[in-house]
Amino acid sequence: MVRQYYVPQITDISEQELQSILRVANPPVCLLGGWAVHLHVNEGFQTEHGREYIGSRDIDLGIHINTDQTSEEIGESSIGETLEAIEELGYSRSRFGFVQAFHRDDNQRLTEEEAREHPQHQLFEVYIDLIPDTTELTQFHDAFGFTPPAEPLLKPVFENDAGIPLQQYVSWSIPDTVQIVPPELLAAMKIRSLPDRDKSHKRVKDVADLHALLWYTKPYNEIREQIQKYVSSDDIQAVENAVTRDQNSVFDDAGTLLQIDPDTIRASITRLFQ
Numbered sequence: 224m225v226r227q228y229y230v231p232q233i234t235d236i237s238e239q240e241l242q243s244i245l246r247v248a249n250p251p252v253c254l255l256g257g258w259a260v261h262l263h264v265n266e267g268f269q270t271e272h273g274r275e276y277i278g279s280r281d282i283d284l285g286i287h288i289n290t291d292q293t294s295e296e297i298g299e300s301s302i303g304e305t306l307e308a309i310e311e312l313g314y315s316r317s318r319f320g321f322v323q324a325f326h327r328d329d330n331q332r333l334t335e336e337e338a339r340e341h342p343q344h345q346l347f348e349v350y351i352d353l354i355p356d357t358t359e360l361t362q363f364h365d366a367f368g369f370t371p372p373a374e375p376l377l378k379p380v381f382e383n384d385a386g387i388p389l390q391q392y393v394s395w396s397i398p399d400t401v402q403i404v405p406p407e408l409l410a411a412m413k414i415r416s417l418p419d420r421d422k423s424h425k426r427v428k429d430v431a432d433l434h435a436l437l438w439y440t441k442p443y444n445e446i447r448e449q450i451q452k453y454v455s456s457d458d459i460q461a462v463e464n465a466v467t468r469d470q471n472s473v474f475d476d477a478g479t480l481l482q483i484d485p486d487t488i489r490a491s492i493t494r495l496f497q
Contacts (some may be wrong), residue, residue: 234278247308249301250400256283262392267439287381294365319371321351406440407449418461431477434488
């Protein structure tokens with residue numbers, strides 16, 4: 224059941240952690256992923272359905288890489304300072320960033336050693352994935368020892384002022400330099416990532432988020448036209464093939480996740496194929 228990944232106990236903790244992360248992250252950084260979708264669509268979703276849009280378990284933080292820098296320079300840059308600050312909050316290194324374990328009974332933070340003393344069903348984890356805006360990551364790997372998944376669609380945020388100040392969406396005490404990725408870019412990212420998702424709950428969440436971005440942020444034709452600046456016809460075809468492969472069951476699962484009519488989700492996404 225997909226909803227088990229997005230229950231309030233987990234998403235509320237993740238939201239608290241997100242605020243802490245953003246306070247210590249050194250610019251330039253931006254918010255993308257599930258929390259960015261939530262902040263863009265929540266007002267429209269709440270108006271239509273009388274409840275908040277689902278939150279996120281994981282935190283995706285976009286970072287800008289200066290590919291002209293050496294590994295030593297990257298290590299001493301704002302990126303290195305951000306990684307160090309996140310570790311000082313108690314997070315441990317994970318495959319693509321950081322992870323923090325919590326006990327399900329009392330939401331207590333656990334160290335790696337403490338987490339190993341508990342069975343997995345008693346724990347939940349919040350992941351912070353660092354998402355660079357380039358695939359040229361040799362120097363990054365040399366500096367930090369891992370290679371995170373890149374998202375070149377972040378380049379307009381950092382290089383073309385496409386980002387939006389996050390403070391426009393939240394009342395949190397965070398630096399005014401933190402950006403949020405605009406909805407059309409988030410939707411383009413979902414379109415490009417959805418066909419390759421190998422975890423069913425991630426694919427369902429991508430479909431739910433893509434629908435929400437199409438339905439609750441801007442007039443449909445306006446956002447569709449903006450999305451088309453960032454994706455190709457092949458990208459759109461790949462999404463159509465993916466949902467067809469699922470025999471459209473992913474729309475039913477996304478409807479269950481959002482507790483809305485799956486036909487509405489099906490209609491908003493299949494309009495992209497026309």
